[in-house]
Amino acid sequence: MKDRVSAIIKKYGKDKSQLVSILQDMQAEYNFLPRVELDQLSKKMDIPQSQIYSLATFFKAFSLKPRGKHIINVCLGTACHVRGADLILESLERQLKINRGETTEDCNFTLETVNCMGCCATGPVVKIDAEYYGQMSNDKVELMLKKY
Amino acid sequence: MRTKLKSRKELEELQKKLSRKLDTGKTRISICNGTACRPYGSNPVAESFKSEIAKQGLEDKVDFKVTGCHGFCEKGPIAIIEPGNIFYQKIKVDDVPEIIQKSVLNKEVISKLLFKEQSTGKEITAQNELPFYKNQTRIILGNNLLIDPTEIEDYIAIGGYAALAKALFELQPDQLIGIVKQSGLRGRGGAGFSTGTKWESCRKAQGDIKYVIVNADEGDPGAYANEGLLTGNPHSVLEGLIIGAYAIGAHQGFIYVRNEYPLALKNMTIAMEQAEKHGLLGDNILGSGFDFHVRINRGGGAFVCGESTALMASLEGKVGEPRAKYIHTVERGLWDRPSTLNNVETWANIPLIVNNGPEWFSKIGSPGNTGTKIFSLTGKVNNTGLVEVPMGIKLRDIIFGIGGGIRGNKKFKAVQTGGPSGGCLPEKLLDSPVDFDELTKVGSMMGSGGMIVMDEDNCMVDIARYFLTFLEEESCGKCVPCREGIKRMRQVLNDITEGKGRESDIELLGEISVHLKESSLCQLGSSAPNPVLTTIQYFRSEYESHIKNKKCPAGVCKALIRFSITDEKCPGCGMCVKTCPSNAITFMGKKKPVILDQSRCIKCRTCYDICRMGAVSIE
């Protein structure tokens, strides 16, 4: 079993100031931040557990709970809000039967929100993994989800 | 295999060689594949062009470029064909073979892909003639059309890095700072502080180790001007940064990019690698003896990290908590060392100023507010996208002249500028000049460039509530006024939108606002009241309607509205019945109006949006 944590630490030269970047790589590797690996990080870099936990809970990019296979990001930026993004979110919550921030029971989807992705002209925007879906409306939601 | 450029002369020779390649008489197609065009499917369209050109063996006849943001995001996917400056919009994959056949091989124009003027329906072929582009001054963004952001040689071909060479070999750091001061350039991130003065203070500050930082954390929801620039022309920012480092005496730089901008991160990383390979970054740049290295860092999803001290804390591996700035960061910043932090757009202006001179720059815009500003014009306008205009231009000229007015023939209500730190301005202020000082006078601010247009269907109380909800989520939580004050304000606004408002609420909001402005630790808290204060100032009647009459005139606040079917207009087609998520509508048969059960209605607007007969009304 490869020591992925050590590999990530090595990539950043064991630099404590790169802690946020290290956590981001770990999140990309495991799809969330597992406790066991975070404890390894704490030991290997001689950083208090409390400090790592503080970072992991401050930044929205990190999840301490396992996430679904597909990450849905609903943009709630101003331009999207003005075009009804809230209603799209509600529609997704209804259809997936979860609240924002949660993962479906079958672990297929995690529903997250973002405050602006930079696609304001095509709002409301929903991003699933690396795919962008623009000009969303309630009736398009079901079709979009079916793809996954 | 590229060998490093070891002198100014080598760069100039390369530039000459590359620019000769541009004038070959080939047809040039540039297609936008920026972030904002991707939801429209620009990626498949770009791929389709590539494969079609290859299929027809046209590589030596056509110069095909995939570029970053062209600016006219509303009409994506877009492409420009030269010669002829032909502008095609809303291109589908199926259109590509026709475009190659007709426009590339036969020099014909395809009518259905042309832009049509809103009022007259007149078709306009040339990109330069479109009202959207014609009224802009695209000294920065214009270059996006000419380069593939992942090819440094495209940037060099149009004169890229010549400013850096000029700075390193012709100018002393103090002269360079003098030039930037003379140009009048002010920080484009929102604060509008004199860039030259900031650099001067940093240069003078005690300490051998200094830092330069690019703030690419553009967190204002609705602002993506930095994104378009970073993704479309990362080298312009990098070049500006290196020049700044030389002026200040810094040998280490940082670029802090929002986590939510994956394309910008990717393109900037590629740009840095290529710059280093070409000897334009790293040790002994162009053989000048000047060393400068850059590290790129991703944000972690925190708006507060756009604040300079919070950003620096994050770079140090800590949580993004701001600190008091009684000692400026130019003296004690990152790791307590002199640091110059500037916005993406500020850095991108530097090569222009060095190349063209401060007098040229100061002629654009207005005195005290020189140069251009890039705005992300979004919301209820016809022409949304990234626009670059001279400072001092009127709001009206941007929204109506460039933006093409309000979409769907609705009425303009307000324009929100400056993100959550700014305010909402009404129609009577449309002739306000847009610059650092004028917008502040009326209670808003220019901020980092977000400009969101609202119409009669937007509720201003809801907008205020929206911004406070955003700020409450993004507050770092360190200081009491922001953490507790925003929470209380948001609670009051929630109550107002739910019909639970009280007469004393407006005054209470005012009192908490004053406190936040005066006692907050950082600008997140001190500018948080702006959306509330401006909406109360300019749209007080809406607040009163919510509080006194329990009504939402714009038809937005769910607790105060009711959906109903206008029997005369309903043809009984059943479209709304099928799509209603809570089965609140009952089908009564063809040609009979449907019946809406209020008790089951969750006010999701699906029926309202889907009905083509206008039979659903909101009251």
Next chain:
Amino acid sequence: MSEKVSLTINGNKYTTQRGQYVLQVARENGIEIPTLCNHEAIEPYGACRLCIVEATHGTRTRIVTSCLYPVEEGLVVQTNSPRIIKNRKMLLNLLLARCSENKVIKNLATEYGIVKPPFREEYWEKNDCIVCGLCVRACEQVVGVSAISLVNRGIHKEPAPPYLKRAKACIGCGSCFYVCPTGAVKMEDKNGVRRIYNWNVNFKLKKCSVCGIQWAPKAQLEYIRKKWDLPVDFFETCPNCK
């Protein structure tokens, strides 16, 4: 660097060293400025905002936190101007709404003439913690174990042990308890065991071999002994019996 600086506070002139903060000068001279998140053994933080004063330098007047504002030659400070009092009142209103049943906050509020906060009663909260960060900062700066940290952000920010479970690195010294301004940290020594409830930790107390008093957690003593390389039996007797 012992350069002298003169400044005026509430109309009176004082001379001090460059590098001092306004709060320090005020306290040294018996001028009272209220604070909550400040402690002389810990780096100032500027979170509670209670120590705000009006500071004028040249033509510019600003409201600043005196705990972090460095003294300047010719600075003019007002600690109780109407603007400052007004801000302190709103601050206390906000704190009272958050900690509506906490004695310390209630007393402070009463001092400023506050009876009840102007926010709806259904939204009042019953916290004790004001997130001043003293517990966390003491653990990090003074004790050096960083057993706890400030987690989450915004309205959910709070001091907590990692993963909200047991603070494994805690040595039971109780510094967090002693520095807490509102009594939010709950610690109890009972039946030979010290419990700090907030961090889910408990420690067996060491009994003095002479007087028999259970005087400190074994874990804390072991930590100090190891850190300063003291003999194994150094803490068999309590300080009184040494």
